Amino acid sequence: MFEVLSNEILAPNLHRMVVMAPRIASARKPGQFVIVRADRGEERIPLTIGDADQAAGTVSLFIQAIGASTQRIVSTPAGGHLRDVAGPLGMPTHIGQWGRVACLGGGVGTAVLYPLARALAEAGNRVTTIIGGRSDRYIILADELAAFSERLLVTTEDGSLGRQGFVTLELAKLIADPEHRPSAVFAIGPVPMMKAVAELTRPHGIETVVSLNPIMIDGTGMCGGCRVVIGGEAKFACVDGPEFDGHQVDFDSLKDRLTMYQGHEERARHAATDCRLKEVANG
Amino acid sequence: MANDLTIQERLAIGRVHMPELAPEIRSRNFEEVNRGLGREEAVREARRCIQCKHRPCVDGCPVGVSIPEFLDALAAENLPEAARILQGDNALPAVCGRVCPQESQCEAKCVRGVKGEPVAIGYLERFVADWAMGNAAELPKSALPPASGKRVAVVGCGPAGLTAAGELARQGHAVTIFEALHDTGGVLRYGIPEFRLPKEIIDVEVARLLDVGVTIECNVIVGKTMTIHQLRDQFDALFIANGAGLPTMLNIPGENLKGVYSANEFLTRVNLMEAGRNPDSATPIIQGRQVAVIGGGNTAMDCVRTARRLGAERALIVYRRSEAEMPARVEEIKHTKEEGVEFAMLTAPLEIVGDWEGWVTALRCQKMELGPPDESGRRKPIAVAGSEYDIPVGVVVNAVGTRANPLLTATAPDLELNQWGNIAVDAGGATSIAGAFAGGDIVRGGATVILAMGDGKRAAAAINGYLGGEA
Ligand code: FES
Numbered sequence: 001m002f003e004v005l006s007n008e009i010l011a012p013n014l015h016r017m018v019v020m021a022p023r024i025a026s027a028r029k030p031g032q033f034v035i036v037r038a039d040r041g042e043e044r045i046p047l048t049i050g051d052a053d054q055a056a057g058t059v060s061l062f063i064q065a066i067g068a069s070t071q072r073i074v075s076t077p078a079g080g081h082l083r084d085v086a087g088p089l090g091m092p093t094h095i096g097q098w099g100r101v102a103c104l105g106g107g108v109g110t111a112v113l114y115p116l117a118r119a120l121a122e123a124g125n126r127v128t129t130i131i132g133g134r135s136d137r138y139i140i141l142a143d144e145l146a147a148f149s150e151r152l153l154v155t156t157e158d159g160s161l162g163r164q165g166f167v168t169l170e171l172a173k174l175i176a177d178p179e180h181r182p183s184a185v186f187a188i189g190p191v192p193m194m195k196a197v198a199e200l201t202r203p204h205g206i207e208t209v210v211s212l213n214p215i216m217i218d219g220t221g222m223c224g225g226c227r228v229v230i231g232g233e234a235k236f237a238c239v240d241g242p243e244f245d246g247h248q249v250d251f252d253s254l255k256d257r258l259t260m261y262q263g264h265e266e267r268a269r270h271a272a273t274d275c276r277l278k279e280v281a282n283g
Numbered sequence: 284m285a286n287d288l289t290i291q292e293r294l295a296i297g298r299v300h301m302p303e304l305a306p307e308i309r310s311r312n313f314e315e316v317n318r319g320l321g322r323e324e325a326v327r328e329a330r331r332c333i334q335c336k337h338r339p340c341v342d343g344c345p346v347g348v349s350i351p352e353f354l355d356a357l358a359a360e361n362l363p364e365a366a367r368i369l370q371g372d373n374a375l376p377a378v379c380g381r382v383c384p385q386e387s388q389c390e391a392k393c394v395r396g397v398k399g400e401p402v403a404i405g406y407l408e409r410f411v412a413d414w415a416m417g418n419a420a421e422l423p424k425s426a427l428p429p430a431s432g433k434r435v436a437v438v439g440c441g442p443a444g445l446t447a448a449g450e451l452a453r454q455g456h457a458v459t460i461f462e463a464l465h466d467t468g469g470v471l472r473y474g475i476p477e478f479r480l481p482k483e484i485i486d487v488e489v490a491r492l493l494d495v496g497v498t499i500e501c502n503v504i505v506g507k508t509m510t511i512h513q514l515r516d517q518f519d520a521l522f523i524a525n526g527a528g529l530p531t532m533l534n535i536p537g538e539n540l541k542g543v544y545s546a547n548e549f550l551t552r553v554n555l556m557e558a559g560r561n562p563d564s565a566t567p568i569i570q571g572r573q574v575a576v577i578g579g580g581n582t583a584m585d586c587v588r589t590a591r592r593l594g595a596e597r598a599l600i601v602y603r604r605s606e607a608e609m610p611a612r613v614e615e616i617k618h619t620k621e622e623g624v625e626f627a628m629l630t631a632p633l634e635i636v637g638d639w640e641g642w643v644t645a646l647r648c649q650k651m652e653l654g655p656p657d658e659s660g661r662r663k664p665i666a667v668a669g670s671e672y673d674i675p676v677g678v679v680v681n682a683v684g685t686r687a688n689p690l691l692t693a694t695a696p697d698l699e700l701n702q703w704g705n706i707a708v709d710a711g712g713a714t715s716i717a718g719a720f721a722g723g724d725i726v727r728g729g730a731t732v733i734l735a736m737g738d739g740k741r742a743a744a745a746i747n748g749y750l751g752g753e754a
Contacts, residue, residue, distance in 0.1 A: 023503070023509060068565050084501070084502050086463065086508070087507065088507055217548060220504055220528075221688050222530075222551070222688065223530070223545060223547045223548035224530040224547065224548055225548040227532075227538075234532050253641075257539060260541045264567035
């Protein structure tokens with residue numbers, strides 16, 4: 001059992017939870033993730049480790065509540081327990097010295113981006129961070145990212161904060177500007193966003209790293225459910241990734257595979273609502 | 284008394300039949316297929332053993348169970364004694380009694396098999412083990428030796444790890460098992476279906492280990508959460524038995540379509556996560572109405588029988604050689620056929636075909652014929668030109684095998700591996716790192732539960748010797 005020390009809401013359906021897990025806290029490196037199962041019967045959910053405090057033995061996790069099992073995780077209050085937390089999994093981010101780098105986060109991807117961007121800044125890279133979301137309510141971690149970013153740019157689809165549009169808009173401007181042109185780009189967010197970023201940087205030959213989030217079970221290479229196509233070859237995101245060369249990723253096949261259980265998720269949501277309605281009805 | 288029976292009287296008894304759940308019923312639920320013997324039947328079967336002097340059956344058993352002795356006690360209806368003998372030699376008898384290939388081990392060596400049918404040692408092992416589970420109070424409590432003061436870490440809670448842990452704990456060592464998944468049993472839990480090995484059996488066998496003082500820590504991935512060297516520093520000795528791991532890909536087009544599973548994923552979803560068999564499980568599984576499973580081993584049989592139970596109206600085994608070459612146990616093949624599974628033999632998959640939304644719609648195959656024997660001595664399948672055809676399916680399961688998982692070994696460069704990435708060991712299981720031993724699939728590649736257990740038992744003896752006890 002893993003104690004939850006805090007649980008805060010950062011944006012609609014997005015939580016940051018600090019969890020006691022001393023072994024993971026001391027072993028983890030930026031870019032790695034854990035697999036969490038709130039309780040018996042729940043799914044195993046991969047979650048990026050946002051941060052770790054070795055001395056305190058804690059890790060902070062970002063969770064977007066989109067299905068029944070993630071909902072169950074975020075409903076665990078401070079003082080409560082998560083049944084299983086296993087990790088750290090995946091390959092750590094390769095933190096090189098590129099000089100100027102651009103870090104792009106879309107929606108909850110910004111949470112995944114955060115530890116990586118910070119590690120890049122700590123290694124001496126000059127980081128421009130671009131974060132985007134549907135509206136201002138979905139822009140997260142702006143202050144935390146601003147603390148180490150040389151520049152922080154914000155875009156929203158409805159224009160309620162920063163520039164109206166997608167993160168690629170700001171990235172295109174950076175690339176066009178010889179003063180700001182990055183030597184490497186890190187993009188984490190929804191599949192279409194990462195794909196758009198990779199397409200944007202490809203003609204310029206700018207190294208582009210993306211972090212993939214396929215469906216996982218064990219997270220140790222055992223099931224192959226997390227396979228993604230990289231340069232025409234099957235790779236397991238949980239052991240070979242989750243970060244890959246964005247120019248090699250088959251985003252269409254990833255996007256497709258992510259819809260495998262959509263029908264099931266909907267049924268699960270309905271079942272959950274039905275239960276709640278019954279509870280309400282039964283007082 | 285049973286011991287009074289003459290050889291002639293023993294020879295006159297015919298081999299017992301295992302009662303089974305009817306195929307029409309069992310292929311629609313996850314209940315155990317083999318129902319187990321009744322007491323009377325079991326005692327009568329034990330009396331078929333002629334107690335021959337040279338005991339070939341014991342040599343046929345990878346963990347060396349004292350078979351004639353436990354059969355003799357059973358024949359005399361002394362069940363506590365039979366259980367004591369069996370449990371003393373075998374850490375997981377209720378598991379072995381169900382999943383061991385006795386027909387190629389102990390029973391293959393039974394002298395009664397020369398001119399008739401061998402004693403049903405496997406069924407009797409299961410009977411005695413199950414009796415012991417239900418009658419723990421009647422079993423003599425064996426006192427544990429004084430604590431040795433030595434600590435041993437076991438990596439992996441599968442058959443090899445559980446066996447080694449039991450043996451080491453009974454020598455007085457403090458044993459901690461580290462398991463990567465959230466539950467115990469390793470392949471016994473995530474790999475073998477409920478209808479062959481009820482999960483309850485694993486729970487009881489694991490509880491017996493906890494009783495002798497073994498500690499089990501789940502959610503620890505050695506190689507990630509802790510390295511081999513960290514463990515080596517914290518413990519006096521190690522036993523590495525983390526299993527085989529990575530599924531081998533088919534490397535044919537369409538492998539990433541929705542509805543394509545590796546056997547590991549398919550079985551893990553259903554067995555460990557309880558998808559499709561427990562309404563309270565949140566883990567989904569695609570329940571195809573038409574399912575093709577590629578491969579001819581026990582894992583392929585487990586997958587296809589599981590697919591039937593998940594509701595497949597048509598389920599087939601697709602195998603590139605002929606039935607005679609299939610590595611699956613005869614009993615598994617028989618059960619699979621009885622459950623209405625089709626066998627497409629001499630058939631090789633070429634491509635998985637999908638629709639515009641990325642869902643599997645068919646498995647494109649090619650007919651094969653058998654040519655001259657290859658290096659393995661098996662006749663080599665050769666493609667028949669122009670024989671391509673499509674089998675319409677919604678789910679394809681790849682059960683062609685697994686290869687070594689580098690997750691753990693990658694963190695210990697001084698751990699010597701063989702050319703396939705498996706850990707290299709000596710006869711006692713010692714690796715190139717002093718005090719670190721290994722066994723099971725991480726050493727052998729894909730093997731059986733009982734061979735893994737044999738490794739665990741041998742390594743435990745070697746570890747005991749290494750720690751200054753008797754080897
Ligand atoms: S999640 Fe199972 S292999 Fe990656």
